[in-house]
Amino acid sequence: METFLGIDYPTLWYLVVGLLFSGYAILEGFDYGAGAWHLFLKKDLSRRIAINAIGPLWDANQVWLIIGGGALFAGFPVMYATMLSAMYIPFMLFLVLLVLRSSAIKFRSAEPMPWWRKTWDITYFVSNTLISFLLGVVLGNVLQGFEIGENFTYKGGIFFAFLSPYAILVGLTTLSIFMTQGAIFLLLKTEGRLHARLTFLLKKGMIFFIISFAITSLYTLIFVPGVTDKFKENPIFFILPLLAFLAVANVPRLVSKKKYAYALVFSSLTMAFLLMLVAFQLYPVLLPSNIHPEHSVTIYNAASSQKSLGIMLTIVVIGAPLLAGYFIFLYKTFYGKVKLDDSSY
Amino acid sequence: MDVEILARIQFAFTIAFHYIYPPLSIGIGLIMVIMEGLYLKTGNKHYEVLTRFWLKIFAITFGIGVATGIIMEFEFGTNWAVYSKYVGDIFGSALAAEGLFAFGLESTFLGILIFGWNRVSPRVHFISTIGVFLGSMFSAVWIVVANSWQQTPAGYHIVGEGLQARAEVTDFWAMVFNPSSVDRIIHTWQGAFLAGTFLVLSVHAYYLLKGRYVEISKKAFKIALSVATVISLTQLVSGHSSADGVAVNQPAKLAAMEGHYETSAPADLYLFGWVDDENQQVTGLGIPGGLSFLVHQDFEAPIKGLNAFPEEDRPSQVNAVFQFYHIMISIGMFLIGLTLYASYLWWRGTLFDKTWLLKIFAFSVILPQIANQVGWFAAEMGRQPWIVYGHLRTSEGFSQEVSANQIVFSLVLFLLVYSVLLLLFLYSLNKKIKHGPYDEAKNALEII
Numbered sequence: 001m002e003t004f005l006g007i008d009y010p011t012l013w014y015l016v017v018g019l020l021f022s023g024y025a026i027l028e029g030f031d032y033g034a035g036a037w038h039l040f041l042k043k044d045l046s047r048r049i050a051i052n053a054i055g056p057l058w059d060a061n062q063v064w065l066i067i068g069g070g071a072l073f074a075g076f077p078v079m080y081a082t083m084l085s086a087m088y089i090p091f092m093l094f095l096v097l098l099v100l101r102s103s104a105i106k107f108r109s110a111e112p113m114p115w116w117r118k119t120w121d122i123t124y125f126v127s128n129t130l131i132s133f134l135l136g137v138v139l140g141n142v143l144q145g146f147e148i149g150e151n152f153t154y155k156g157g158i159f160f161a162f163l164s165p166y167a168i169l170v171g172l173t174t175l176s177i178f179m180t181q182g183a184i185f186l187l188l189k190t191e192g193r194l195h196a197r198l199t200f201l202l203k204k205g206m207i208f209f210i211i212s213f214a215i216t217s218l219y220t221l222i223f224v225p226g227v228t229d230k231f232k233e234n235p236i237f238f239i240l241p242l243l244a245f246l247a248v249a250n251v252p253r254l255v256s257k258k259k260y261a262y263a264l265v266f267s268s269l270t271m272a273f274l275l276m277l278v279a280f281q282l283y284p285v286l287l288p289s290n291i292h293p294e295h296s297v298t299i300y301n302a303a304s305s306q307k308s309l310g311i312m313l314t315i316v317v318i319g320a321p322l323l324a325g326y327f328i329f330l331y332k333t334f335y336g337k338v339k340l341d342d343s344s345y
Numbered sequence: 346m347d348v349e350i351l352a353r354i355q356f357a358f359t360i361a362f363h364y365i366y367p368p369l370s371i372g373i374g375l376i377m378v379i380m381e382g383l384y385l386k387t388g389n390k391h392y393e394v395l396t397r398f399w400l401k402i403f404a405i406t407f408g409i410g411v412a413t414g415i416i417m418e419f420e421f422g423t424n425w426a427v428y429s430k431y432v433g434d435i436f437g438s439a440l441a442a443e444g445l446f447a448f449g450l451e452s453t454f455l456g457i458l459i460f461g462w463n464r465v466s467p468r469v470h471f472i473s474t475i476g477v478f479l480g481s482m483f484s485a486v487w488i489v490v491a492n493s494w495q496q497t498p499a500g501y502h503i504v505g506e507g508l509q510a511r512a513e514v515t516d517f518w519a520m521v522f523n524p525s526s527v528d529r530i531i532h533t534w535q536g537a538f539l540a541g542t543f544l545v546l547s548v549h550a551y552y553l554l555k556g557r558y559v560e561i562s563k564k565a566f567k568i569a570l571s572v573a574t575v576i577s578l579t580q581l582v583s584g585h586s587s588a589d590g591v592a593v594n595q596p597a598k599l600a601a602m603e604g605h606y607e608t609s610a611p612a613d614l615y616l617f618g619w620v621d622d623e624n625q626q627v628t629g630l631g632i633p634g635g636l637s638f639l640v641h642q643d644f645e646a647p648i649k650g651l652n653a654f655p656e657e658d659r660p661s662q663v664n665a666v667f668q669f670y671h672i673m674i675s676i677g678m679f680l681i682g683l684t685l686y687a688s689y690l691w692w693r694g695t696l697f698d699k700t701w702l703l704k705i706f707a708f709s710v711i712l713p714q715i716a717n718q719v720g721w722f723a724a725e726m727g728r729q730p731w732i733v734y735g736h737l738r739t740s741e742g743f744s745q746e747v748s749a750n751q752i753v754f755s756l757v758l759f760l761l762v763y764s765v766l767l768l769l770f771l772y773s774l775n776k777k778i779k780h781g782p783y784d785e786a787k788n789a790l791e792i793i
Contacts, residue, residue, distance in 0.1 A: 056456030059411065063452045067444035069418050074441040077433020077511075084422030084429075085744035091423055092755040095416045096762050102412040106405065107769055110776070151508050152430075154746040304434040305504075305513040312441050319445030326453035333457060333464050343460050 002306050009309040010299040011284070013075035016316055018279045020071050024064035025135075025275060026181070026268040031058045033182020033205075035101065035128025036175065038121060040201055046194045047121060051105060052344045053189035056334045058105065060327065074312055078152050078302035079286040086146055086154035087138055090162050094134045101127040109345045129175060136174025140167030143278065144224060145288035148295045152302075155291065166224065169216040176209035177274075181267045184251070188260040189338045202255060209248070217241075230281050237280055244273035351752040352424045352743045355759065357725075359416055361718055362763050366410035368717055371485060371534065372541010373403045374478035379568055381471050391561045396474075397462075398782030399545070404459050405773055407481075409766060411452070416759075424752070427508075428732050428742030434513045435501060435520055436491050443487035451480025485537065489530045490521050495733050496724070497594045499523035503736065512736070524594050528587040529724075535580045536720065538572060539680065539713040545569040547710035548778050550703040558783055563697060570691065574684040580677055585639070591727075592640045595734060596649040597659040598727030601666040603627075603636050605650045612636035612648035617671055620664035625652070627667070660729045669719035669726070676716040683709065 002009055031054045041047050054061075073080040084091055104124035108117060144166055147156040183202035190198060220227050231237050247269040254263035282288075286302055289295035303309065377399050384392035418440070421429045429436075454476040461470060500519030501512045514520050546569045549562040591599045599605075604620040604627040605612045611634040618629020634644035641648075651659050660666055683705065690696040697703070728734055732742040 056460040059408070059455050060453040062411065062415070063444065063449050066415060066418060066448055067441070069415075070437070070440035070444040073418075073422065073429065073433055074437025077430050077437060080422045080433065081426035081429035081744075084419060085424075085426040085746050088423050088744075088747050088751050089754070091419060092751075092758065095419055096755075096758045098415055099412045099762055099766065102408055103766060103769060106408050107773065110773055159751070304437055307517075308434045308438055308514045311514065311517050312438050315438065315442050315445060319442075319449070323445060323449040323453075326449060330453045330456055333461055341463065343462060 002310065004313070009306055009313065010075075010303040012313060013071070013303065013309050014279070014283065014299045016313075017068065017071050017075060018275065020064055020068035022272050022275050024061075024068050025271050027061040027064055028058075029178045029181040029268075029271060030054070030185035030264070031061055031182070032128045032132045033178035033180065034186050035124055035182070036132060036179050037182055037186070037198075037201055037205075038125040038128065041194070041197065043194075044117060046197070047117075048109060048340065048345070049190060049194060049338050050186055051108065051124070052340060053186055053338050055105075055345055057330065060330055063323070071312075075304055075309060076286060076297075076299065076302040077304060079297050082146070082148065082152045082154060082287060082297055082302075083138075083142070086148075086156065087141060087162055089159060090134050090138055094131060094138075097127040097131050097134070101131065105345060132175040132178040133171040136171035137162060137167040139174065139278070140164070140170030142282070142287060143170065143220075143227070145290045145296075147291055148287060148289035148297065149291055150295060152295065152297055166219060169212065169219055173209070173212040173216045176205065176212045177267070177271060179205040180209050180248075180251070181264070181271070184255070184260060184264045184267055187255065188264060189336075191337050199255070203252075206248075206252065227281060237277075240273050240277040240280065244270050244277065247273060348745075348747060348749050348752060349740055349743050351749055351756065352747075353739070355424060355752055355756045356420060358756070358763075359413065359420060359759055361721075362767070363410065363413040363417055364717060364721060365714060366406045366413065367481065367485065368533075368537035368540040368713075369406040369544060370403060370410050370541070371478075371481045371537035372539065373399055373406065373544065374474075374481050374541070375538055375572065376541060376545050376565075376569055377403060378474055378478050379572070380565070381474050383568075385467060385471055391564055394782050395561055395565050398777075400458060401777055402544075402774065404455075405770060405777075407451075407455060407477075409770055413763075413766075423755075424744055424747065425732075425742050426744035426746070428737065431511045431737050431742070432495070432733060434511060435494055435498075438514065438517070439487045439491040439494070439521070443484055447480050447483035447487060449480075451477045451484065454480070482534065485533055486530055489533050490523075490526050493526040493529050494520060494523050496529075496728055497523050497525040497590075498733060498736065512733070525587070525590050528583060528590050532580070532583040532587050532720075535576050535583060536713065536717045538576045539580070540717060542569040542573040542576070543680075543706075543710050543713050546573060546706045547708070550706035551778070552781070553697060554700065554703050554707065558781060561782065566697075567691065570684065570687055570696075573680070574688045577677070577680040577684045581681065584674070584677065589640065592648070595727065597651065597654045598666070598724075599636075599640075600649060600651045600653075601660045601663045601727050602670040602723060603648075604663055604667045605636065605648055606652050608647055608650040608653045610647070610650075611645050612640075612650075614639060615667075615671065617675070618667070620667045622663050657730065660727055662726055662729070666723050666727045669723035673716045673720040673723060676712045680709070680712060680716075 004012060034050055034054055038047060038050060041050055100123050104120045104127065108120035108124065111117070141162055141164070144164065146154060149155045180202065183198055183205045186198050187195060187202065247266045250266045251263050254260070254266060284299045285296050286299055287297035289297075377396055380392050380399065381396040383389070384396060421436075454473040457465060457470065457473040458477055461473065465473070498512065500514060500516035500523065502515050503510055504513050505511055545565060549566045549569070552558045552562040553566065588599070591602070603612060603615060604618065606625040613627075613631035613633050614635025615627060615629050615631040618627045618631060620627050637646040637648055638644045640646070651663065687696060687702060687706070690699065690702070730738050730740065732739040
């Protein structure tokens with residue numbers, strides 16, 4: 001098997017996919033999270049400011065979803081096909097909600113009528129909240145494992161089987177961390193009374209996160225078999241949950257010092273550490289089979305050919321610096337508090 | 346209905362709806378680059394007003410294009426799992442390249458385009474416009490490459506057997522430049538340019554008819570007409586080249602496009618007609634031996650007919666393929682005539698005197714849209730029964746684990762949401778057109 005720096009291609013691609021999903025969680029995390037606070041902001045102007053805080057960025061942030069999905073398809077077609085067809089209903093809901101969310105952003109401010117805005121406000125709030133929740137639900141399902149039989153075919157298939165108690169817990173945790181991320185981002189972009197209101201909301205968000213995170217961790221340890229095996233073998237990796245905890249504990253301190261950009265960095269780190277935790281726990285499995293471990297989808301049996309992975313790694317090496325450049329330019333251009341003008345939503 | 350049919354309906358519906366918007370974005374993108382370039386070059390405020398106006402419309406089409414495009418990306422996995430496993434090795438690198446090289450470019454710079462007027466210099470704004478436009482062009486490249494590979498696979502070998510079989514890439518560039526890629530990319534780009542330019546022509550023809558924004562509308566109309574004339578004419582060349590390629594690589598598709606059943610006979614080229622599949626006959630007006638001539642430059646040369654292929658290996662909807670293909674060509678011909686005549690009048694200096702012509706332009710916006718749709722249908726239905734030509738059948742490609750109920754559920758959701766989306770799109774397009782370019786730009790200028 002071909003290697004680069006002593007790492008085999010499937011593992012390298014696993015890292016690429018992991019990096020893309022982390023980027024997606026961090027960047028769209030604040031988009032979705034900001035949207036999940038939408039109805040908690042009472043005034044029309046506040047809501048407009050909140051939408052325009054993500055205005056120039058959300059389309060770009062969505063790139064990470066598209067590239068992440070593409071990378072999964074490209075690198076691990078078996079994983080892509082098995083997971084999406086097994087999680088048919090949550091993914092379809094997710095996709096439809098994405099369309100509704102985009103529509104809400106684009107069309108909310110197009111008309112002044114209160115019923116119009118109210119409809120879009122509710123659509124925006126519900127879609128952002130459910131999208132965050134569903135992403136967590138899918139993650140929960142992956143952690144729990146699937147009923148995968150021979151040839152990596154899904155054997156389950158009851159309509160709402162994806163809503164297991166554990167998946168719901170992971171869903172809520174994801175929602176809570178996105179909401180924390182979103183509130184910090186909005187603090188960075190706002191001033192005055194809205195800013196004060198968000199400081200208050202952020203506290204609620206963090207409490208929500210800490211509670212759901214604690215319950216989910218406990219539930220994982222008690223009810224999800226085998227989750228801690230890897231850590232027992234390599235105790236050094238216990239540092240990941242510890243780091244996640246320390247990162248999140250740092251957030252209130254930074255917020256009280258009004259260092260919002262740093263606070264955002266630390267809540268992003270929390271997400272990154274948690275995802276690393278998941279990645280480390282699963283590796284080299286992508287989708288554990290509940291029927292028989294041999295049926296599990298792993299990075300080796302799901303991977304594209306060495307040749308294809310090599311080509312795609314080249315594409316990434318050329319493309320990633322370009323993309324990073326675009327993002328730096330974009331975020332620099334729109335740094336600072338939201339100012340509404342004629343081009344705003 | 347069974348899962349296969351439902352999955353096909355859902356895919357056809359979601360992609361047909363998606364395919365309204367990216368071509369519009371690409372076409373409007375080109376016009377915006379020209380308008381903004383002229384503004385930077387001449388400093389004429391009219392071009393700035395036009396750029397800002399078309400950017401607003403661009404933003405809506407682009408937004409809906411992205412939203413519906415994400416659905417396409419994931420629908421491969423949800424509804425076509427077997428197919429996804431089969432082509433992942435090939436399709437994947439095209440999608441990865443699309444994401445990194447094309448979509449990354451267009452989406453990041455879109456923010457600068459819409460919200461950056463007061464934050465970056467006019468030059469940087471112009472460069473961003475070019476970036477977004479090029480990004481949308483590259484997107485089309487990679488998506489069409491992936492689709493073309495399905496039509497004319499190259500640069501691969503098949504490993505494994507039965508359910509485990511899949512295509513693996515052996516030669517990346519042969520895969521990218523498979524026999525139909527280049528023709529189809531150019532043809533698709535041209536279709537997209539026409540979709541966008543005809544929207545521009547339509548809107549400004551409407552203003553001219555109403556006597557509103559006359560001066561800037563004349564400028565915009567001329568820009569769009571120049572592009573539309575060149576593209577309609579050259580579309581003929583790429584169209585012919587594509588058909589030649591189909592003759593070589595997908596003879597069954599070509600036979601279906603012309604309703605040609607018997608190999609021995611010289612093949613006719615129909616202007617229009619109706620295919621009676623049962624009696625294997627076409628009734629219509631055709632040039633005897635015309636197809637033979639176009640393919641072999643010889644009116645007598647035999648063209649492989651549908652009967653030369655086993656029944657299970659050839660498209661079953663011959664009349665549909667025939668009709669879609671011929672509607673596309675008729676529209677193409679009409680657009681050539683229309684733009685040439687308008688260009689002639691422009692040369693004579695009487696372009697804006699003929700109300701009836703402006704009326705035709707105002708309504709013609711729908712024609713490239715129809716041509717794009719039916720052209721795509723002809724290409725995809727002509728490929729049947731294969732999902733990967735000659736290798737994997739459509740009936741083998743769908744997700745075995747998804748139930749009919751699940752697809753009905755998602756299909757109903759899509760129907761509902763897309764209907765709302767289409768209404769919103771038409772409503773806000775109409776509103777922006779009614780509102781006009783000048784007021785919005787004036788407001789923006791006042792804020793500066």
